[in-house]
Amino acid sequence: xxxxxxxxxxxxxxxxxxxxxxxxxxxxxxxxxxxxxxxxxxxxxxxxxxxxxxxxxxxxxxxxxxxxxxxxxxxxxxxxxxxxxxxxxxxxxxxxxxxxxxxxxxxxxxxxxxxxxxxxxxxxxxxxxxxxxxxxxxxxxxxxxxxxxxxxxxxxxxxxxxxxxxxxxxxxxxxxxxxxxxxxxxxxxxxxxxxxxxxxxxxxxxxxxxxxxxxxxxxxxxxxxxxxxxxxxxxxxxxxxxxxxxxxxxxxxxxxxxxxxxxxxxxxxxxxxxxxxxxxxxxxxxxxxxxxxxxxxxxxxxxxxxxxxxxxxxxxxxxxxxxxxxxxxxxxxxxxxxxxxxxxxxxxxxxxxxxxxxxxxxxxxxxxxxxxxxxxxxxxxxxxxxxxxxxxxxxxxxxxxxxxxxxxxxxxxxxxxxxxxxxxxxxxxxxxxxxxxxxxxxxxxxxxxxxxxxxxxxxxxxxxxxxxxxxxxxxxxxxxxxxxxxxxxxxxxxxxxxxxxxxxxxxxxxxxxxxxxxxxxxxxxxxxxxxxxxxxxxxxxxxxxxxxxxxxxxxxxxxxxxxxxxxxxxxxxxxxxxxxxxxxxxxxxxxxxxxxxxxxxxxxxxxxxxxxxxxxxxxxxxxxxxxxxxxxxxxxxxxxxxxxxxxxxxxxxxxxxxxxxxxxxxxxxxxxxxxxxxxxxxxxxxxxxxxxxxxxxxxxxxxxxxxxxxxxxxxxxxxxxxxxxxxxxxxxxxxxxxxxxxxxxxxxxxxxxxxxxxxxxxxxxxxxxxxxxxxxxxxxxxxxxxxxxxxxxxxxxxxxxxxxx
Amino acid sequence: xxxxxxxxxxxxxxxxxxxxxxxxxxxxxxxxxxxxxxxxxxxxxxxxxxxxxxxxxxxxxxxxxxxxxxxx
Numbered sequence: 001x002x003x004x005x006x007x008x009x010x011x012x013x014x015x016x017x018x019x020x021x022x023x024x025x026x027x028x029x030x031x032x033x034x035x036x037x038x039x040x041x042x043x044x045x046x047x048x049x050x051x052x053x054x055x056x057x058x059x060x061x062x063x064x065x066x067x068x069x070x071x072x073x074x075x076x077x078x079x080x081x082x083x084x085x086x087x088x089x090x091x092x093x094x095x096x097x098x099x100x101x102x103x104x105x106x107x108x109x110x111x112x113x114x115x116x117x118x119x120x121x122x123x124x125x126x127x128x129x130x131x132x133x134x135x136x137x138x139x140x141x142x143x144x145x146x147x148x149x150x151x152x153x154x155x156x157x158x159x160x161x162x163x164x165x166x167x168x169x170x171x172x173x174x175x176x177x178x179x180x181x182x183x184x185x186x187x188x189x190x191x192x193x194x195x196x197x198x199x200x201x202x203x204x205x206x207x208x209x210x211x212x213x214x215x216x217x218x219x220x221x222x223x224x225x226x227x228x229x230x231x232x233x234x235x236x237x238x239x240x241x242x243x244x245x246x247x248x249x250x251x252x253x254x255x256x257x258x259x260x261x262x263x264x265x266x267x268x269x270x271x272x273x274x275x276x277x278x279x280x281x282x283x284x285x286x287x288x289x290x291x292x293x294x295x296x297x298x299x300x301x302x303x304x305x306x307x308x309x310x311x312x313x314x315x316x317x318x319x320x321x322x323x324x325x326x327x328x329x330x331x332x333x334x335x336x337x338x339x340x341x342x343x344x345x346x347x348x349x350x351x352x353x354x355x356x357x358x359x360x361x362x363x364x365x366x367x368x369x370x371x372x373x374x375x376x377x378x379x380x381x382x383x384x385x386x387x388x389x390x391x392x393x394x395x396x397x398x399x400x401x402x403x404x405x406x407x408x409x410x411x412x413x414x415x416x417x418x419x420x421x422x423x424x425x426x427x428x429x430x431x432x433x434x435x436x437x438x439x440x441x442x443x444x445x446x447x448x449x450x451x452x453x454x455x456x457x458x459x460x461x462x463x464x465x466x467x468x469x470x471x472x473x474x475x476x477x478x479x480x481x482x483x484x485x486x487x488x489x490x491x492x493x494x495x496x497x498x499x500x501x502x503x504x505x506x507x508x509x510x511x512x513x514x515x516x517x518x519x520x521x522x523x524x525x526x527x528x529x530x531x532x533x534x535x536x537x538x539x540x541x542x543x544x545x546x547x548x549x550x551x552x553x554x555x556x557x558x559x560x561x562x563x564x565x566x567x568x569x570x571x572x573x574x575x576x577x578x579x580x581x582x583x584x585x586x587x588x589x590x591x592x593x594x595x596x597x598x599x600x601x602x603x604x605x606x607x608x609x610x611x612x613x614x615x616x617x618x619x620x621x622x623x624x625x626x627x628x629x630x631x632x633x634x635x636x637x638x639x640x641x642x643x644x645x646x647x648x649x650x651x652x653x654x655x656x657x658x659x660x661x662x663x664x665x666x667x668x669x670x671x672x673x674x675x676x677x678x679x680x681x682x683x684x685x686x687x688x689x690x691x692x693x694x695x696x697x698x699x700x701x702x703x704x705x706x707x708x709x710x711x712x713x714x715x716x717x718x719x720x721x722x723x724x725x726x727x728x729x730x731x732x733x734x735x736x737x738x739x740x741x742x743x744x745x746x747x748x749x750x751x752x753x754x755x756x757x758x759x760x761x762x763x764x765x766x767x768x769x770x771x772x773x774x775x776x777x778x779x780x781x782x783x784x785x786x787x788x789x790x791x792x793x794x795x796x797x798x799x800x801x802x803x804x805x
Numbered sequence: 806x807x808x809x810x811x812x813x814x815x816x817x818x819x820x821x822x823x824x825x826x827x828x829x830x831x832x833x834x835x836x837x838x839x840x841x842x843x844x845x846x847x848x849x850x851x852x853x854x855x856x857x858x859x860x861x862x863x864x865x866x867x868x869x870x871x872x873x874x875x876x877x
Contacts, residue, residue: 050848104844111845127841177831185824189817212810216817 012036013052015154039153043109046116051109070338071151073312074144074159076323083143083159085133091121092138096150096157101130110155117141117149132157159311176293180286183228186220187279191777193217194276198774214266214273221275225259229282247425247468250432251285254463261456274460277776281465284784292472292492294479301490302721308379308696309344309395313337316388326395333391337382346398347389349374354387356380379696403672403700419496420748421471425464432462439767450769457771461762466755466783471748473788477795478744481805486727487737494723497707498741500688504636505679505701507693508646508656511711514624514728520552524609524617533562533577534609537584540575541567545607549584549619572607583610591615622652628732630659635735637661640690645675647697676700692734696720736802743802747794751787758783 013029014036024031031037043051073079085093110132113123119140124133136146150157193213236248262273315324316334326344337343355367358380367383370376378398395401436458443451475492482489506512535553538546563576572585583590590608607619636642642664644656650668657666679701682689691705699720702708710719713728762779765771799805
């Protein structure tokens with residue numbers, strides 16, 4: 001993956017890309033492109049070159065990025081109002097999500113924006129969330145200018161209207177922190193106040209002090225029970241309403257038994273109570289919850305089509321263009337789509353022709369040519385000049401967005417029903433209740449008071465603190481190990497779900513193949529001069545295929561003397577060099593209907609080359625498969641039934657059937673909705689499906705599947721809603737990550753055994769009526785700490801053993 | 806022995822102050838970004854070179870009062 005830097009090669013001062021032979025030298029520094037040089041100039045003019053001191057080559061490559069009218073929609077007041085967080089007379093504040101934030105230099109530069117433009121009052125970066133909050137004077141700088149300024153220095157904000165989910169997440173986190181704080185506070189103080197008790201000093205102090213301490217303990221424990229532990233009661237109650245005994249039921253029983261028993265002892269002056277154990281229990285449980293709730297703030301697992309679509313589009317109104325919010329588009333509107341803009345709604349093409357890149361809708365990697373009058377589906381990206389469309393369907397009813405109306409997107413996340421601990425908790429609760437009642441009946445023949453004592457003691461000591469901690473700590477540790485390997489999980493429950501998967505479904509383009517596209521091969525022979533000439537000709541074109549050919553030939557250094565360059569969009573290029581006529585393009589264009597094409601029916605993408613009248617050959621684009629794809633598939637194939645569901649054509653079927661294990665089904669030409677249906681079909685026959693995909697075309701399938709993994713090319717890229725995000729560079733680890741989930745499951749079971757052993761010891765004391773507060777106060781933390789230590793150490797040890805860390 | 810009651814009350818009060826401080830820090834969002842403050846503290850306010858003599862608005866990070874710093 002990584003390029004090996006050779007000594008002769010110079011890397012760009014700004015972005016660290018390798019500079020080609022001709023690069024720009026400015027201020028005795030090397031730059032790979034004009035964009036990088038411009039940023040350097042801006043920064044130098046404003047004395048912001050510290051940027052380069054903090055981190056080496058921190059910049060973001062600006063190659064081939066232009067935004068003439070890209071942000072024109074920000075002139076629309078309505079949209080500005082939706083985006084801005086708050087506005088005063090002169091000042092506005094806005095929060096942008098900037099995917100490019102990646103190092104301390106970024107923070108420094110972005111927080112010094114006020115030096116570049118004086119209307120920016122201040123800016124503050126939240127590195128973890130990759131957000132920047134900017135206060136600016138809206139009279140002096142418009143939002144559009146602000147965004148363009150950010151984009152011009154390489155920090156293009158990602159603008160969308162869906163942020164509701166994230167805010168919710170943060171408030172949940174905050175309340176958990178506070179609960180931990182309160183529980184820890186109460187735990188520490190109660191422990192401290194109970195200390196004399198532990199050492200048997202209680203007899204020394206007089207009755208008043210004794211009473212004072214126990215009352216204080218009781219007061220301290222009230223917020224613990226009614227505030228910190230409230231979630232456990234709620235969830236236990238909700239589970240019971242649905243006839244489902246979760247682990248929260250025995251926990252709630254234990255907490256209640258502890259509290260009521262202590263209340264009784266303190267009020268009637270019988271004993272000191274078990275409040276220290278109570279506070280400790282809640283504190284440890286909350287810590288476990290916090291550890292499991294590890295989230296990746298910089299990533300979003302909830303994106304829908306709205307993140308891919310533009311916020312606004314230009315609409316023609318009485319021969320004038322104006323920006324309109326995409327959501328307000330109506331049937332019959334006349335819209336204009338510029339180069340690299342995404343078409344927001346289905347429409348009929350009014351311009352002569354268009355080149356639409358559907359790569360993130362269908363997975364088809366090459367642009368499709370459309371003619372006037374053709375119906376164009378939303379989600380395509382126009383490459384080339386501005387096209388005009390008449391909208392036929394509003395955005396929410398377009399062909400692609402209809403996918404989101406599918407029921408798969410309505411289903412709510414189940415609440416960890418299949419978690420191993422909840423399977424056990426049902427039996428655990430029943431057994432504990434049986435033991436408690438049994439012990440009560442047994443003792444009630446001798447002494448009713450003692451019977452109550454034993455009954456509560458059983459519930460107290462059986463409270464599955466250690467049991468409840470084993471899962472969050474194991475899974476939390478596994479999540480962190482995975483996170484280091486570029487495999488980011490939405491929540492810890494995904495690990496358990498992965499152990500139940502029976503089928504693995506793959507997408508092809510962008511998932512099994514490299515996102516950067518196909519590798520090029522030339523069939524035929526070319527002399528060095530011809531190669532150079534072709535490279536120079538293709539350098540003039542922005543068409544993706546030309547770019548690929550240019551990169552493939554990469555002869556270094558352009559030659560002069562290209563004449564009569566002409567590009568016919570959708571067909572090919574013609575140019576003269578050294579008195580020879582070069583024709584480069586589609587079969588139809590180059591061969592011009594001649595029956596010379598003897599290569600047989602072939603659906604792979606290729607570009608033909610003709611010099612004068614000689615057909616020299618063709619450039620064939622072949623997908624480049626990911627590193628070690630074969631071994632990933634072989635290993636996964638031992639555990640799963642694998643299938644391929646691709647939106648692409650069958651051109652690579654033979655190659656793929658060689659890589660996939662035997663009797664895996666390979667399906668091609670599948671529409672997004674068909675992918676979803678395919679997975680649903682598998683699930684109907686009782687299978688659990690893991691889907692691995694990338695683009696928007698897999699969104700439905702990812703959502704429908706039991707475990708949806710989306711492959712992410714770069715950290716700034718968007719991935720559709722899924723359960724996990726896998727960094728593409730680590731795709732080769734997929735099978736090892738998968739089998740590590742089974743290891744995690746075994747570790748959880750082992751920690752269950754440990755906590756059961758503690759329970760048996762505790763129960764034997766409780767049943768015989770010997771459970772002292774001190775014993776409970778020692779046993780509870782001891783069992784919890786053992787389990788936590790065991791889970792943490794064994795996960796990390798196993799990860800090291802498997803060579804994952 | 807009853808002096809211990811007084812001591813306990815005082816120690817608890819101090820602890821409660823810290824608890825309140827913790828709750829405040831959580832609510833004001835100090836736990837949301839644990840990385841950038843560690844970097845931000847190391848940034849130097851660099852002196853400007855002479856060629857630029859803009860009207861200075863060196864508002865240091867969060868405050869709104871535009872304090873003119875001596876920049877030459």
